[in-house]
Amino acid sequence: MVLLRRLFGIILLMFFALTASAQWTLSADLSYSSSNYNYTRGSIPAFNSELPKGHTFAVSPRVGYVLSDIYEAGLQLSYVTDDYEYTHGYYVDDKREWLVDAVTDKSFITFGASAYLRATCCRHGALSACFEFVAGYAFGYGGDYVTSYSASNGREINSRYDKRGSQFSFQVVPVLNYAFNAHISLDAYINALSLCYLRNATTTFCNGIDMDGYDIPDPQVYDKTVTSQFDLGLHALNTSLVTLGIGYQF
16 A cells, blocks of 8 residues: 555655656637628529528647647647528529528537647748648537428528437648747638548438428438548638637746
């Protein structure tokens, strides 16, 4: 018992000795993007199109450890909320107007965790160019609430589709870092130029009435999809083209 206490005390002393001399970093990334397309007479959207209106907000706190002048590794948590309204319609040539046949409210909340490794490529004064290698897992839930209008009698149909999903991702993200002083720095993540691999799995449940007007007494699986893609972040990521983050190094 005494030996175990001594061993535990030695481990604690070693931990405090290492962490006291370590260079830890704390940071948080924020991003916000929005779309607000309001249809007015005289502005004609594409035939049979959707007009989005809403926003995406994301926050990602992280903690990192500076391994050397070049490398930093750490863990990151993320919270993302999407809230959009899509107005779907079509243009009628003889009436010369755009008619609405469905309005969809989409909301989705995502929680995630990832590990990252940052490699600094070059420095010029206070400015550094880096690449981050990020592997992460996320899960989320939300739903689509659809108000559609029957083409035959104009009946209003309200439908609800609950969604649950998960995502595995691997990304290579260019980062520009500007150090204001020895402790505080600003990061700009160039998401538009990132390379990423995404694997998404989504299950959709239908509640109430589906878009064809059929009653669904109990929630039923409406659709299951699994997709994989490798692409530029400009096309694959539902996020801002550039994300800013403030970091503090101890």
